[in-house]
Amino acid sequence: MARVLSGIQPTGDIHLGNYLGAVRGWVEDQHTQDSYFCVVDLHAITVPRDPAELRAKTLELTLLLVAAGLDPEVCTLFVQSHVHQHAELSWILECVASMGELRRMTQFKEKSSDAEESARVGLFTYPVLQAADILLYDAERVPVGEDQRQHLELCRDIALRFNHRYGDTFVVPDATLPKVGARIMDLQRPTAKMSKSADSPQGTVLVLDEPAVIERKLKRAVTDTATEVTFDPDKKPGVANLLQILAAATGRQPADVAEGYSQYGPLKADTAAAVVELLRPVRERYAELASDPEAVRSTLRQGAEKAEAVASGTLARARTAIGLLSRS
Ligand code: TRP
Numbered sequence: 001m002a003r004v005l006s007g008i009q010p011t012g013d014i015h016l017g018n019y020l021g022a023v024r025g026w027v028e029d030q031h032t033q034d035s036y037f038c039v040v041d042l043h044a045i046t047v048p049r050d051p052a053e054l055r056a057k058t059l060e061l062t063l064l065l066v067a068a069g070l071d072p073e074v075c076t077l078f079v080q081s082h083v084h085q086h087a088e089l090s091w092i093l094e095c096v097a098s099m100g101e102l103r104r105m106t107q108f109k110e111k112s113s114d115a116e117e118s119a120r121v122g123l124f125t126y127p128v129l130q131a132a133d134i135l136l137y138d139a140e141r142v143p144v145g146e147d148q149r150q151h152l153e154l155c156r157d158i159a160l161r162f163n164h165r166y167g168d169t170f171v172v173p174d175a176t177l178p179k180v181g182a183r184i185m186d187l188q189r190p191t192a193k194m195s196k197s198a199d200s201p202q203g204t205v206l207v208l209d210e211p212a213v214i215e216r217k218l219k220r221a222v223t224d225t226a227t228e229v230t231f232d233p234d235k236k237p238g239v240a241n242l243l244q245i246l247a248a249a250t251g252r253q254p255a256d257v258a259e260g261y262s263q264y265g266p267l268k269a270d271t272a273a274a275v276v277e278l279l280r281p282v283r284e285r286y287a288e289l290a291s292d293p294e295a296v297r298s299t300l301r302q303g304a305e306k307a308e309a310v311a312s313g314t315l316a317r318a319r320t321a322i323g324l325l326s327r328s
Helices: 016-032 051-067 085-094 099-103 106-111 121-135 146-166 211-219 237-250 254-258 264-290 293-322
Strands: 003-008 034-039 076-079
Touching (some): 016 237, 034 051, 051 076, 051 293, 085 121, 099 121, 106 121, 106 146, 146 293, 211 264, 237 264, 264 293
Parallel strands (some): 003 034, 034 076
């Protein structure tokens, strides 16, 4: 079985785009691949966060991932900071990565929004920590979205350079992005991806939204003034998004779905109904899990132990390769 690792930040609430675009794929992957999923709290603190909220969100996200179908008996689900090897390998890799290659990372440029002087150093070195996440587990595949491609390339470059300079130590992950799920757009601004940080709450369907809320958001989804239902993401992004959502929720193709409609009203109603049914079991399971958070914390402890068993071996290899004297 191929080893797979992915990470997700405990910031914001998980929405339909995360679910259809990533999480649902992980749930499927876990049975055919040796899967590691990591809630990346150390990445979350690269920008200021309220401490109590970060802690709460970390547990919440874990509950949600389990509710969505990640089975801790099948995959390894853990919190990044529970496995100290991540921070440790990250330091070693910082001593292999160059200023120039980090400066080229477009996400840093965007996130520091040109206020580079006051950006935290961790925001700059963020991709190196991500490389450590991946390399610690000898991951061959990293299922992430297009926006992470550059970080993945950097991870490969660092691994290749390390192996070249210090001897074969790391598995170089595959840079080809696996086919990820549907790309879901904001309901109010269908030319932008549905996003955690979007300042358009009405355009984002949260996985834990109540059915009535989901129905309202879909009913108010922006379309265009024509009425014809065709799948044309360039000319009719709003309608295409609804078709995309309905198709993804029902396992069909958007263009096929379009053939069944001649008006927007019924399309919106059916999309809402499909999304409500898609998310219902997740919301119900979440409520059950949330009533006993201690159970999930114990799951996380086991996950961290399983992860650490792998990570400590890889870190030991890297330490030896680069010339750190062992304690014993
Ligand atoms: N940077 C990723 C994101 O923002 C999250 C992440 C952290 C990650 N570590 C990872 C993804 C390791 C894949 C593998 O989406």
